[in-house]
Amino acid sequence: xxxxEPAGGPDLPPGIxxxxxxxxxxxxxxxxxxALLDRAEGEILVSRQVEKKKxxxxxxxxxNLFFEASTRTQSSFEIAGKRLGxxxxxxxxxxxxxxxxxxxxxxxxxxxxxxxxxxxxxHHAAGAVHLLARKVSCSVINAGDGAHEHPTQAxxxxxxxxxxxxxxxxxxxxxxxxxxxxxxxxxxxILLNTLGARVRxxxxxxxxxxxxxxxxxxxxxxxRDGLKDADIVMMLRLQxxxxxxxxxxxxxxxxxxxxxxxxxxxxAKPEALVMHPGPxxxxxxxxxxxxxxxxxxxxEQVEMGVAVRMAVLEALAxxxxxx
Amino acid sequence: xxxxxxNRRLTDPARPTVFSSARVIDPARGLDAPGAVLVAEGRIIAxxxxxxxxxxxxxxxxxxxxxxIVAPGLVDMRVFIGEPGHEHRETIASASRAxxxxxxTTMITMPxxxxxxxxxxxxxxxxRRARDTARVRVHPMAALTRGLKGNETVEIGLLSEAGAVxxxxxxxxxxxxxxxxRSLRYARDFGALIVHHVExxxxxxxxxxxxxxxxxxxxxxxxxxxxxxxxxxxxxRLVALTGGRYHxxxxxxxxxxxxxRAAKARGxxxxxxxxxxxxxxxxxxxxxxxxxxxxxxxLRAEEDRLxxxxxxxxxxxxxxxxxHDPQDVEMKRHPFAEAGSxxxxxxxLLPAAMxxxxxxxxxxxxxxxxxxLNPARRLGLDVGTLSPGAPAALIVVDPNLAxxxxxxxxxxHSKNTPYxxxxxxxxxxxxxxxxxxxxxx
Numbered sequence: 001x002x003x004x005e006p007a008g009g010p011d012l013p014p015g016i017x018x019x020x021x022x023x024x025x026x027x028x029x030x031x032x033x034x035a036l037l038d039r040a041e042g043e044i045l046v047s048r049q050v051e052k053k054k055x056x057x058x059x060x061x062x063x064n065l066f067f068e069a070s071t072r073t074q075s076s077f078e079i080a081g082k083r084l085g086x087x088x089x090x091x092x093x094x095x096x097x098x099x100x101x102x103x104x105x106x107x108x109x110x111x112x113x114x115x116x117x118x119x120x121x122x123h124h125a126a127g128a129v130h131l132l133a134r135k136v137s138c139s140v141i142n143a144g145d146g147a148h149e150h151p152t153q154a155x156x157x158x159x160x161x162x163x164x165x166x167x168x169x170x171x172x173x174x175x176x177x178x179x180x181x182x183x184x185x186x187x188x189x190i191l192l193n194t195l196g197a198r199v200r201x202x203x204x205x206x207x208x209x210x211x212x213x214x215x216x217x218x219x220x221x222x223x224r225d226g227l228k229d230a231d232i233v234m235m236l237r238l239q240x241x242x243x244x245x246x247x248x249x250x251x252x253x254x255x256x257x258x259x260x261x262x263x264x265x266x267x268a269k270p271e272a273l274v275m276h277p278g279p280x281x282x283x284x285x286x287x288x289x290x291x292x293x294x295x296x297x298x299x300e301q302v303e304m305g306v307a308v309r310m311a312v313l314e315a316l317a318x319x320x321x322x323x
Numbered sequence: 324x325x326x327x328x329x330n331r332r333l334t335d336p337a338r339p340t341v342f343s344s345a346r347v348i349d350p351a352r353g354l355d356a357p358g359a360v361l362v363a364e365g366r367i368i369a370x371x372x373x374x375x376x377x378x379x380x381x382x383x384x385x386x387x388x389x390x391x392i393v394a395p396g397l398v399d400m401r402v403f404i405g406e407p408g409h410e411h412r413e414t415i416a417s418a419s420r421a422x423x424x425x426x427x428t429t430m431i432t433m434p435x436x437x438x439x440x441x442x443x444x445x446x447x448x449x450x451r452r453a454r455d456t457a458r459v460r461v462h463p464m465a466a467l468t469r470g471l472k473g474n475e476t477v478e479i480g481l482l483s484e485a486g487a488v489x490x491x492x493x494x495x496x497x498x499x500x501x502x503x504x505r506s507l508r509y510a511r512d513f514g515a516l517i518v519h520h521v522e523x524x525x526x527x528x529x530x531x532x533x534x535x536x537x538x539x540x541x542x543x544x545x546x547x548x549x550x551x552x553x554x555x556x557x558x559x560r561l562v563a564l565t566g567g568r569y570h571x572x573x574x575x576x577x578x579x580x581x582x583x584r585a586a587k588a589r590g591x592x593x594x595x596x597x598x599x600x601x602x603x604x605x606x607x608x609x610x611x612x613x614x615x616x617x618x619x620x621x622l623r624a625e626e627d628r629l630x631x632x633x634x635x636x637x638x639x640x641x642x643x644x645x646x647h648d649p650q651d652v653e654m655k656r657h658p659f660a661e662a663g664s665x666x667x668x669x670x671x672l673l674p675a676a677m678x679x680x681x682x683x684x685x686x687x688x689x690x691x692x693x694x695x696l697n698p699a700r701r702l703g704l705d706v707g708t709l710s711p712g713a714p715a716a717l718i719v720v721d722p723n724l725a726x727x728x729x730x731x732x733x734x735x736h737s738k739n740t741p742y743x744x745x746x747x748x749x750x751x752x753x754x755x756x757x758x759x760x761x762x763x764x
Contacts (some may be wrong), residue, residue, distance in 0.1 A: 103657055106656070125657075125659070127660070145542070146542050148541060148542030210535050210539060211539045
């Protein structure tokens with residue numbers, strides 16, 4: 001483990017993650033975050049080797065429990081677990097089987113009886129992962145709960161930024177689009193504030209949650225204001241079902257005013273970089289030209305995702321009982 | 324159905340009883356003084372400081388209250404039960420045990436059972452079940468619209484005759500202004516009271532907590548306070564238009580208090596209630612997604628809680644309810660957004676409300692006015708007072724007894740209390756209904 005003390009962080013023993021679970025970015029210190037990012041740097045090297053294998057999770061069972069479909073996050077956690085030597089099982093719980101009457105807690109207790117070491121959980125309801133973590137004896141990682149948090153996404157975004165821009169505390173980040181329904185936005189807002197960055201949210205007022213400014217962001221409704229002098233432009237996915245109805249009148253109007261094209265990207269700093277948590281709606285929130293352009297970090301975010309998830313799994317594994 | 328024997332006969336109802344050495348509180352007469360209460364044949368004979376001036380009558384059973392409070396039993400205007408249809412959540416019998424333990428001597432039951440109480444025969448059913456199985460007095464409210472569907476007004480005259488004390492769609496709001504207007508107007512011909520849950524349904528639709536910073540941080544869909552305010556404003560216009568008798572079941576925002584105050588100043592026949600949860604808890608008590616604190620209306624910010632406490636103290640809000648709403652455990656084993664809303668409250672109504680007295684927000688007379696006298700008067704019931712001739716529905720309260728809520732010890736069949744492990748000061752030690760002691764603790 002890298003023993004350099006991260007700038008601005010408290011004097012924690014390096015490498016010891018202070019929690020049994022990773023339920024959110026909320027509650028993590030700058031030191032905790034930097035320690036995870038430092039650890040992830042090492043995991044990038046592992047993933048770039050021919051022999052992409054460590055044995056820190058050898059013999060451990062990791063269950064990816066997804067109540068909401070997700071290809072990329074689930075496969076990212078699966079690869080991360082396997083590269084660390086864990087036995088990984090994917091379990092997709094279709095919402096229909098939940099409707100059959102089994103509650104979240106029933107599912108959790110059933111799985112717990114199979115003695116997994118780590119549960120990776122995604123759920124469509126905010127707080128579901130917290131509820132589950134209270135009912136099982138293993139470590140739990142939140143892979144996204146409703147509109148609440150998606151901590152590994154924020155960590156991988158931070159890792160990507162740090163590798164390209166250096167010290168995050170000097171950056172201005174504009175998070176654009178459907179902030180109201182976005183767990184990615186919330187986790188990023190908390191993480192970036194913890195590391196001392198300036199954070200803006202940009203989008204139509206109908207997609208801004210009330211009181212968001214009290215989470216430490218400035219709120220902008222025009223891309224021109226919101227992107228001015230930004231170092232990073234982070235686009236959020238706009239789900240198609242939000243487009244009909246009263247959030248946004250139409251795709252073409254949304255793209256016209258909030259979709260990221262070259263013209264709007266020019267409001268940001270010339271060297272600004274573009275991020276997107278995926279999956280993208282090309283032509284809705286982002287122009288394909290920008291998504292695939294030289295300023296885009298979108299593909300790299302995916303690689304950083306595996307590294308960060310390896311780092312989180314490894315950090316939590318240090319808490320697991322050793323029998 | 325086996326006939327259960329509902330009442331443990333701790334006191335002999337045939338024998339007249341004197342509750343002596345008591346602090347007698349009777350808001351109907353503005354009385355708060357040391358004295359005694361005489362009860363015989365199920366009625367209050369006398370209550371006050373001078374009733375034992377002639378000495379204790381011969382042959383009377385004497386209950387020495389040792390300085391504890393004797394007050395009228397509580398009249399709880401908002402009690403959800405599961406009978407008929409959802410007996411696994413709560414029966415009239417189990418609710419009445421919880422009521423007796425909480426000092427609630429009159430329960431007003433909500434009509435959203437299965438079937439919905441929208442027919443005189445069903446009112447009759449509830450009253451017969453109550454007579455056979457309940458330890459406390461039970462009066463049903465009937466539905467305001469058939470099947471709670473919000474379209475057709477029920478038979479207000481026939482239902483009133485059958486014993487319905489008021490008309491409400493329970494936890495539902497009547498979204499059609501036209502239906503509400505006609506109902507208010509028609510009910511006026513019978514002098515019937517309409518009780519309304521004020522929440523504009525489309526604004527509230529997806530929300531589970533009050534909109535604002537707290538909701539945003541938790542990632543939960545919010546309900547704007549305006550959902551309540553808009554519906555209440557609309558209703559005040561309709562009451563003015565129709566001259567109807569109206570009671571807002573629960574209000575929870577500072578603006579709602581202002582609206583009720585203004586309506587009363589205009590002379591409208593309007594009253595308002597508040598749940599004890601909204602007087603003693605705020606949204607932050609939800610913490611990390613505690614689903615037992617998922618209520619309708621949702622818990623509000625502290626400023627709104629303070630405003631409703633002030634509105635209760637100054638007389639704008641008339642009634643405090645438990646909003647007792649048993650939910651089976653299954654409904655609470657889901658994530659917050661998917662969990663059922665509602666919390667039980669019969670046993671914690673008085674102890675939680677006494678916090679307001681201990682904090683200096685209310686005095687004892689006002690406490691028993693809002694918990695007993697006002698709801699009884701608004702519904703035209705002869706309880707809620709210790710006046711001579713009133714039914715002997717009274718409680719003995721130890722105002723200083725310290726205790727901690729333990730879920731498993733609650734009498735309600737469902738255990739979804741928002742006050743788990745709460746520390747309370749004050750508790751009912753004896754509940755008397757019809758002259759009989761139905762609870763002693």
